[in-house]
Structure formats: structure tokens, C-alpha cells
Amino acid sequence: MPRSGAEARRRLQQAALELYRERGFDQTTTAEIAARAGVNERTFFRHFPDKREVLFSGEAELRAALEQGVAEAPEGLPVLDVLRHAFRAARHVPEGNRSFAEPRMKVIAATPALRERDLAKGASITESVAEALRKRGVPDRLCLLAAQTAWAAFAQAYTAWIADPSQSLDDHLIQAFADLRALITPTPTDDSTR
Amino acid sequence: MPRSGAEARRRLQQAALELYRERGFDQTTTAEIAARAGVNERTFFRHFPDKREVLFSGEAELRAALEQGVAEAPEGLPVLDVLRHAFRAARHVPEGNRSFAEPRMKVIAATPALRERDLAKGASITESVAEALRKRGVPDRLCLLAAQTAWAAFAQAYTAWIADPSQSLDDHLIQAFADLRALITPTPTDDSTR
Numbered sequence: 492m493p494r495s496g497a498e499a500r501r502r503l504q505q506a507a508l509e510l511y512r513e514r515g516f517d518q519t520t521t522a523e524i525a526a527r528a529g530v531n532e533r534t535f536f537r538h539f540p541d542k543r544e545v546l547f548s549g550e551a552e553l554r555a556a557l558e559q560g561v562a563e564a565p566e567g568l569p570v571l572d573v574l575r576h577a578f579r580a581a582r583h584v585p586e587g588n589r590s591f592a593e594p595r596m597k598v599i600a601a602t603p604a605l606r607e608r609d610l611a612k613g614a615s616i617t618e619s620v621a622e623a624l625r626k627r628g629v630p631d632r633l634c635l636l637a638a639q640t641a642w643a644a645f646a647q648a649y650t651a652w653i654a655d656p657s658q659s660l661d662d663h664l665i666q667a668f669a670d671l672r673a674l675i676t677p678t679p680t681d682d683s684t685r
Numbered sequence: 686m687p688r689s690g691a692e693a694r695r696r697l698q699q700a701a702l703e704l705y706r707e708r709g710f711d712q713t714t715t716a717e718i719a720a721r722a723g724v725n726e727r728t729f730f731r732h733f734p735d736k737r738e739v740l741f742s743g744e745a746e747l748r749a750a751l752e753q754g755v756a757e758a759p760e761g762l763p764v765l766d767v768l769r770h771a772f773r774a775a776r777h778v779p780e781g782n783r784s785f786a787e788p789r790m791k792v793i794a795a796t797p798a799l800r801e802r803d804l805a806k807g808a809s810i811t812e813s814v815a816e817a818l819r820k821r822g823v824p825d826r827l828c829l830l831a832a833q834t835a836w837a838a839f840a841q842a843y844t845a846w847i848a849d850p851s852q853s854l855d856d857h858l859i860q861a862f863a864d865l866r867a868l869i870t871p872t873p874t875d876d877s878t879r
């Protein structure tokens with residue numbers, strides 16, 4: 492039996508991922524996950540409310556880190572740079588889950604129920620980031636737009652990092668925010684098209 | 686009984702919306718929707734595979750209009766302007782559903798199962814838009830990021846249009862794409878710190 496709660500939690504996540512990959516999400520029960528992890532089913536439910544949530548345990552930590560990152564970004568930055576600061580400051584959360592990240596992404600991509608939950612988690616975190624911007628005095632109209640745009644850059648960086656771990660997540664974040672800036676920077680041809 | 690298939694479809698959508706608002710999504714059956722629309726349940730299933738999809742019928746049309754808009758945008762435009770062109774060209778799709786738009790948004794916001802489906806639809810359309818950009822030769826790394834950024838602007842414009850129909854959807858789209866540019870602009874108080 493795992494000694495600590497944190498170790499049990501990690502073993503449950505690992506077991507769930509293995510079983511979802513071997514048998515599929517729908518064909519796996521919480522009892523089987525618990526058995527594979529060497530704990531009883533009650534321990535599963537002490538850590539996770541259901542078998543979807545077992546894959547989304549980093550959510551609260553990421554949300555808190557992003558809110559803090561937005562609050563602590565230097566004064567006077569353009570909104571997108573506030574968000575770049577926040578996502579870079581929060582990168583330790585995905586970095587701490589690197590070993591789960593790749594199989595987790597594959598299982599989510601292959602399971603519509605998990606894909607929808609993943610999108611809902613992203614939308615919820617994005618709303619928290621927008622709220623943190625509002626508290627900094629960013630105009631209301633820009634808050635959600637900015638948060639969603641930055642979330643797209645984060646998703647881009649995260650996916651690239653899973654595919655190419657030879658570069659750090661921070662390098663991928665810097666690249667994705669630079670890509671985003673290039674996309675929204677006006678070019679000389681714009682005037683004629685408006 | 687409604688005379689045409691299109692009229693039956695519209696009455697089913699209207700009936701579903703009414704019932705979801707009156708009783709809640711979970712408490713409404715397809716038989717009840719059909720009865721309210723004055724058709725039989727078989728007719729419901731001829732038009733919609735389930736009671737979630739009845740609220741997402743514009744999806745295929747919007748996707749097709751956006752793909753066409755990206756393909757037909759003038760050569761030589763910056764990527765974001767290609768997308769601005771495409772979303773403006775596709776605005777007739779949401780405009781055609783204006784009377785359903787507001788109650789529909791409220792029901793979706795109040796129903797987690799519909800909210801997740803809505804996010805999944807948006808993600809799927811965004812992937813199609815990214816693919817259309819790829820076909821124009823936009824670098825791979827930028828396609829999904831650009832499509833998600835434009836989708837955020839579209840969502841912003843759409844929500845603003847529902848809240849404020851005194852301006853056209855096109856005006857709101859122009860504003861939202863302009864707001865994207867404001868994300869990289871320092872705010873007036875910023876000058877001293879940069």
C-alpha cells in the first residue's frame with residue numbers, strides 16, 4: 492500500500508491512465524483503477540469525485556498560479572505581456588506533471604467525454620484569468636478576449652512541448668506568445684482593407 | 686402540422702428552447718419537444734440525433750461559410766485579416782438565427798452538458814478554420830493559434846451583439862478584431878514605465 496496520500500493520488504492517476512489506454516475510458520471502472528494502484532475504492536473517491544476528474548487534478552493549482560501571475564505582473568505592461576508573464580510564472584504546474592502529460596493528451600484526444608471536460612476546464616480557467624485581469628483594471632471588453640487568446644498560445648506551447656521536449660516549456664511559451672504578437676500586429680497593408 | 690421540413694425543423698428548435706427554459710434541459714424529453722412543435726417524435730429524430738443537437742443546428746452552415754470565407758479572402762492579406770474577412774463573410778449564419786440566439790445562449794450557459802457541447806462545437810469549427818488556413822499555405826504552427834484567436838474575437842462579437850442589437854453583428858466583429866490589436870498596445874498610463 493502506498494504510504495502517503497500524495498503517493499496514493501499519483502498511483503491512482505498513473506493506474507487510470509494505463510487502464511484508459513489499455514481498455515478505453517468507458518471500459519474502465521473506478522474499482523479497477525483502485526486495484527491497479529494498490530488501494531481500495533474508497534481511497535479513490537477520497538481523492539477524486541469521478542473517473543473523469545482523475546485526469547484533471549492540476550486544474551486548481553494552474554488556476555491559482557495564473558491568478559497570482561496576473562496579479563503580480565509588473566505595472567504598465569500591455570495586456571498580452573501581463574498574460575505572457577502569468578503563463579511563464581505558472582509553467583511549474585505542467586512541468587510537475589510532465590510524465591503524465593503525453594499519455595494523458597492521447598487519452599483525452601481519443602475520448603470525446605474527456606475532450607469535452609478538458610475544454611470545459613480550459614474555459615473555466617480562462618474565465619478566472621479574465622477576472623484577474625479585471626481586478627488589474629483592464630477594460631471589461633478586453634478581459635475575456637485577452638484571456639482566451641493567451642490560453643490559445645498556452646495550448647500551442649503545451650502541445651509543442653509534448654511533441655518536442657528538447658526545448659523547455661518556457662521556450663515554447665516565448666515562441667507561442669511571439670507568434671501571437673506577430674498575428675495581431677498591424678501591417679502596412681491593413682489601412683487599405685479597412 | 687407544419688407544412689415543410691424546414692418549418693418543422695424551426696418549430697422543433699423553438700419548442701425545445703421553450704421547454705428547456707421552462708423545465709430545464711434534463712427534465713425535457715424529445716417526445717415533449719415534438720408534441721409542443723405539433724409533430725411526432727419520429728419527425729424530431731429525422732431532423733436531430735438527440736436533444737442536445739437541436740440547439741446546434743447552425744454548426745455545419747457556419748463551418749462551411751468560414752471555410753469558404755478563408756478560401757476566398759484576397760491574396761496577400763495578413764492571416765488575421767484573412768480571418769476577419771471570413772468571419773465577416775459568414776455573419777449571415779448567426780444573423781439568420783437571431784431570434785433564437787438570446788434564449789439559446791441563456792439555456793446553454795445554465796446547462797453544463799450543453800456548455801460542454803457548445804465548447805466542443807467551437808473547437809471543432811476552429812480546427813476546420815485552421816485546416817482552411819493550412820490550405821492557403823499559412824505556416825503550420827500559426828494555423829490553430831490564428832483560428833482560435835479569431836474564434837475568441839467572434840465569440841466576443843457574438844456575445845456583444847446579443848447584448849446590444851442596436852449595433853450590427855458586423856460592427857461588433859470589426860470592433861472585436863480591432864480589440865485584438867489593443868491587447869499589444871500599452872495603456873496610456875504605461876508610457877512612463879516602458
